Each structure stands twice: as structure tokens, then as C-alpha cells.
Amino acid sequence: MKQKTILITILSILFGMLYAFKKGVFVAPKDEYAVLKLPEIVDYNFHIKPILSDNCYTCHGPDANKRKAGLRLDLEETAFSELPESLGEFPIVSKAPHNSKAYLAIVSDDPDVLMPPPNSNLALNTYEKRLIKKWIEQGAKFEKHWAYIPPKKNKPPRTEKTDWAENEIDAFVLQVLEANNLSPSARASEETLIRRISLDLTGLPPSPTQVQQLLADDSKENISKIIDAFLGSSAYGERMTQSWLDVARYADSHGYQDDSYRTMWPWRDWVIHAFNSNLPYDQFLTWQLAGDLLPNATKEQVLATGFNRNHPITQEGGVIQEEYRTNYVLDRTNTLGKGILGITLECAQCHDHKYDAISQRNYFEFFAFFNQVNEKGLQLDAVQAKNQKFFADPPYIEISKEESDDVLSFINMKKTPEIKVMVMNDSAPKTTYILNRGEYDQPTDSVQPATPEAIFPFSEKLPKNRLGLAQWLTDTKNPLTARVHVNRIWAMLFGKGLVETSEDFGVQGSLPTHPKLLDWLAVDFMEHGWDTKYLLKKIMLSATYQQKSELRPDLKKVDPDNKLLARAERFRMSGEMIRDYILATSGLLNPEIGGPSVKPYQPAGLWEETNAGGNRGVLTKYIPDEGDDLYRRSLYTLWKRTLPPPNMTIFDAPTRDFSEVRRQKTNTPLQALVLQNDVQILEAARVMAQRMIMEKPNNTDLVTDVFKRILIRAPKKKELLILDSYYQDALKLYKNNTEDAQKLIAVGDYEQLDTDVAKTAALMLTAQAIYNLDETITKE
Structure with missing residues (x-):
């Protein structure tokens, strides 16, 4: 009976609204879009193209198979053509919107004329x-895609707020903030900034000694000194290398089924x-x-070309040689596109790119640079080698222990007398062909x-080889290379x-949130010697x-994703950084x-x-290392x-089968399980507890000291009460x-210290609880 009453009430309301609408007394909600201020100059790339791409290109874009009415709006010549x-009619007529059939269709009240059509759900x-x-009134000016226009160093704008x-x-x-009626956030505390800078530049937390020294200096130049200190650390090069390994698809195995060692x-x-x-x-x-x-290339410069040999290589019998050799060249080409140019070159392997101005011919012209x-x-x-551990596919260079003590002193050879490393060597001139549908056996x-x-x-002055390609890439007129790196x-x-799709600066990628800032940074970077x-x-x-x-209430409403940069960002560290953080603090x-x-x-x-490769090679059974190597x-x-290492892939590390610029960001229960149960984390908590008890057996502030060592800052009163309890x-x-x-406390291989068992166990669990805090694994 109650449900029937509710249904009758709802129907009464709906019939009342319909009657009011027919009588003309129903007032529609206010159109908030009608009052938004238009920009003084409407920009094709940043204002018009996104609208057309989202709403019009499906039927009137680059895909000839889906194009309707013979109308293509993504090209200037066709948009202005009869x-x-x-x-006698034209889609767009410069400075005459009411003579432009495309515009008239967009604003039409007739459902048979309206574009996009109602059934498109657009x-x-x-x-x-x-x-x-x-835009049409201002001349309907089309422009080259924004990322293909060389960046300009515009003068920094004047703002109302002058003291920030x-x-x-x-x-x-x-x-940008003032244009959106927003103000920036206050400056973070010194402790927060020291931790933030240390994580960003070294991938590690600052040590307690570093924090004390840096906090002791209250001069205006302190932050600059802090940055210089971490930039000068050898850990800086390791931090930067970690990110580059994803781009370079670095791995210690060949990949494919046998997946043997390299x-x-x-x-x-x-x-x-190089980074240090x-x-x-x-x-x-x-x-x-092209080192x-x-x-007169040095051995170091030749070694650097290993970048181009990091791709997967098959070691399986029965493969077609040319098919896989072609795959290796395709990989190098795609890595150049994604990792360095920020464009989806691979989309043009089988046909002309549907969105970006890259033809299949362009793709194989790039391919030709790497095909020699x-x-x-x-x-x-490689399959027959008894000791696969030190095998390398030609071309390769040999590095001796003597060289690592001299000209290649940055190589840590340990006890290895000699190593072979795969490199590049253009010693096989080949004619490159456009491959029909990208198939290795269908040259055209x-x-x-x-x-x-x-x-x-x-x-024309550049050599038509990889060195010429490198010179083209690093020319200051190249619109992509500096922008992509700065981003x-x-x-x-x-x-x-600033462009969220770091791997894609093309038409389908994200637009920059601050295009003038991105361009200023790119030019400034090149002006200061890259x-x-x-x-x-x-x-x-x-x-x-x-x-x-901190996410202020006004920002949560207006800019929850922090695209306008009114605050610092908070995000979980990578799996590698989380593990290193725990090892360092312990x-x-x-x-x-x-x-x-x-x-x-x-x-x-x-x-x-x-x-899947039987029992061949050294990568068939995992035997953990011992001692300091752990x-x-x-x-x-x-x-x-x-x-790949499971405790890193759970935190979104890639397989390294191909170049990866931007890791996924997931949040799963498995991540919590790693933090609670991983042997390395439990062992770190145990070792920290034992060492702190050994250092100060009668210390009554153990919980506070553990907290400060892990999180850099002192605990708040409420936090300390909970943890101490x-x-x-x-x-x-x-x-x-x-x-x-x-x-x-028996967990882990690290030596056990002679401390009170109950006290150690209790402090170990407390340390583990702090390691599990969101603040610990978050860079903010």
C-alpha cells in the first residue's frame, strides 16, 4: 500500500510538470553555460578543435570509412570547400556564421537537422x-596542431597578487588561478619540503642527520642549498635512472618464451x-x-647505444629470421616515438595515422634510420651457449676489468673479468620498404x-643516419623534444x-593545462644548455x-584534480621508491x-x-642472493x-616489454598485503627496532624516535597517544x-641483535604500523 502511494505521488508530480510545460509556465533551470565569459581571442587548438574532436570527428573526421555526407571538418581545405x-553551400564561411552550414546545424532546433544528431548521445x-x-566571426582560422608549432618564450604575465x-x-x-578566482596555497613546512625534495631528487628519504643540518640554517637561501645538496648526491643519478629504465624498456632478460639472461x-x-x-x-x-x-667515438659513447638494444629478442628455435629482425627495428622506431617525441608512431605502422599528420610512409622513413x-x-x-649468463647478441662490445678501472671507471665490474654488451653498429646497409599492413614479408x-x-x-645538410636523426631531434627548432622532456x-x-598524457602529444592526447608555461620552460631549458x-x-x-x-574546500569544488596547481600534489610513490624508503629508514x-x-x-x-623454456639457462629457478645484495x-x-619483481608490479611497475613513459596508477588490496606481509618490510621493522633498542636501552621515547625516523617529522599528540598505546x-x-x-622477530636473513625479545617484537610491530601509513608511502 505504501509503495502504491509513493508511485501515485511521483506520477502526479510528473503530470503536473508536463501540464505546466505545455501552458508555458514551467521555468527551466538556468543555463550556466550561457553566462560563461568567452576568451578575447578564440584559439583553434585549445578552444575549437577539442569540441570538434569530441563531437564531430566520428562522422566528419579522418576515418574515411565512417565519414558521412562527404564532409571532413578536421582539415582546413575541406572545411571551407563546397x-x-x-x-553552393559551405560548412564554414569565414566571418559569416549564419552562412556556415556546419554552425547552422549545430544551433538548429530541428532534430532532423541538428548536429550532432540526437541519437548520437552527443x-x-x-x-x-x-x-x-x-571563432567563425573572427575568421575561423585553422592552425597546425599545437605540439607541432615551435615553442615561444612568452614574457611572464602580470598578476594581481604580487607578493607570492x-x-x-x-x-x-x-x-590561471586568478582567472578562475582561486588563490594559491600557503608554503609547506621546512620538514615537508626537505622530505619532498629528497624524494624527488634522490628517491630516498633524508637521513635524520641531514634533516637536523638543513633545519639549522634559517637563511633565505636555505631551500636552494637543500636542492644543491641532493642534486650533488650520487643517489640523484640512481633516482633519474629509475624513470629512464621504463622509457628504455630495460630488462635483464631477453623476453619471449625462453626469456634467457642478457x-x-x-x-x-x-x-x-650520465645523470650524475x-x-x-x-x-x-x-x-x-647514435654514439x-x-x-672518433669513444667506448663510452658506443656503450650508450645499448639504449637501442634493450628490446626483447627471441631465443626460440623455429622462428622466421626476417620477421623477428623486423620486429626489433619496429620496437626501436616506436620507442623513439613514445619515449622521446611523445607521439604514437606505432599507429602508422599499418596505415596512415588516423589523427596525427603521420603517414605510413613517414613511419617507414623513421624505421629506415634503425634498419642498418x-x-x-x-x-x-645463444640457444647453444652453455653459459647464457654472459651471452650477448651481436653487434656487441667487450669491456675488460682494466677498462673499468680506467676509461670506464663508472662501471662496477665487481669480480667479473670481462663482459659483452649489445650495442648499435650500422654495418649492414639495407634498402627499407614500406610494408603493406606492416607485414614483414609484404614490401612495397x-x-x-x-x-x-x-x-x-x-x-638536407644532415646525414641520413641515426646521427642525423639525433641532430634533428635536438635542433632547437624541433617542437617536441624539449617539450616532452620538460613535461x-x-x-x-x-x-x-602539464600534458597529462606524457606519452602522447598528438591530437588524441591531453591538451596542456598551462601551454604558455610549458613553452616557456622548454625554451628556457634549451637556452640553458639542455x-x-x-x-x-x-x-x-x-x-x-x-x-x-592540503585539499581546501574551494579547491575540492572547483579543481579536485589539481589541474590549476593551487596546491602541491599528493601521490603514492612507486614500488621501487617504497621499498627503498623502508630500507633506508631502517x-x-x-x-x-x-x-x-x-x-x-x-x-x-x-x-x-x-x-616455459624447460630447464635451460640461469632464469629458470629463483635463488635469492645473500648478504648485502639483499x-x-x-x-x-x-x-x-x-x-618482473612481484612486489613492484603490484605497485604498477611495467613488464618492460616495450617503452613506457607513464605508469598506471591503481589502488588494490594486494598493495596493502605487500606492506603488511612482505619479508623485506617485516625484516626492516625488526632491524630498526633492534638497533634503536641497542643504541638506547633505557629510552622512554622509542615510539617517538621510530616515528621521526620514518616520517621525518615529530608525531602529533593524538598520533603519539594511539601509537604508544x-x-x-x-x-x-x-x-x-x-x-x-x-x-x-625471526623474520629475514639479517643478523639478530641481542635485545629484549618482547620489547623488540612490540617495537617492530609499531614500526610496521607506521610503514603502513598512507603518509609513509605518499610523496606530498
């Missing part, structure tokens, strides 16, 4: 319609050295792409090495780039970077730089479950492509159950 089905709001009208900005970056950010870690040692030496980014790229082609290496799809002696027209005119023409650095510091340390310091000295991360971290990859703790049996930085953890309850429990306490 309609094939309506002679619709333009009033603001978007007004934008298009004003620390440098030019802030002026651009503040202009020796590429000397190239990783070079990357660490602050090798300018243009040289950093040139050496990796072997430089005049004397390599095979399968190197048979031949092509020469070249680059897309739409991005930046390839100069990736911004994403490293802020959690996401100096990455300079770029990092510039950003970190800005008031934008130094803000608090005192377990082995600071050794470089060398062969190591095998820390891993659940037993995983490799055996995924091994506590190396995660950068050095052995990376098997078919089964937890510690006291655990202590009471284990005093009466020493056998359980002994079982708990």
Missing part, C-alpha cells in the same frame, strides 16, 4: 556553441653516470641514439631515412605532466612547487652504486610456474620480462608470550 551534397552546450560562433611568486613559473600559474647492466651503470655528471640532455639522447656514429644494424632475428649460438615502395614535414623538416620532469615532481639539473632546481625554487598539499640500505642485478626476497616457486636499491633488482599493548602481550615474540 558541400558535395549541397552545391550534444554541444551553449558555451561551446558560442565559442564556435565567435618566486620565479617566472609562478607568474604563469598565478595568472648482460645489459653496464649500460644502466652508464645512465647513472649532468650530461646535457641533447648529448644524452645523441649518445644513446657509435660520432667522429647487422643483427639476426634469432642468434642460434622503397624509402629513404626522413622525418615528417608536419613536425619538423629533415634538413616528463614536471610529471615526476607533480604526479602528472641542463636537467638546472630545470629541476628552477621548478623546485618556485612557490608553486613549495605549496602545501638502516638496511646498501648504498653501493652500479654493478650486476641482484635477487632480493621473492615468493618461492614463481619462476618455476611461469617457465638490500641493494630496487634499481638493481633483476628484471625478468615474463615475471599500541606499543604498550603489544609489549604486555609479548612479555607473557616470549615464544610468539621469538617467532615474530
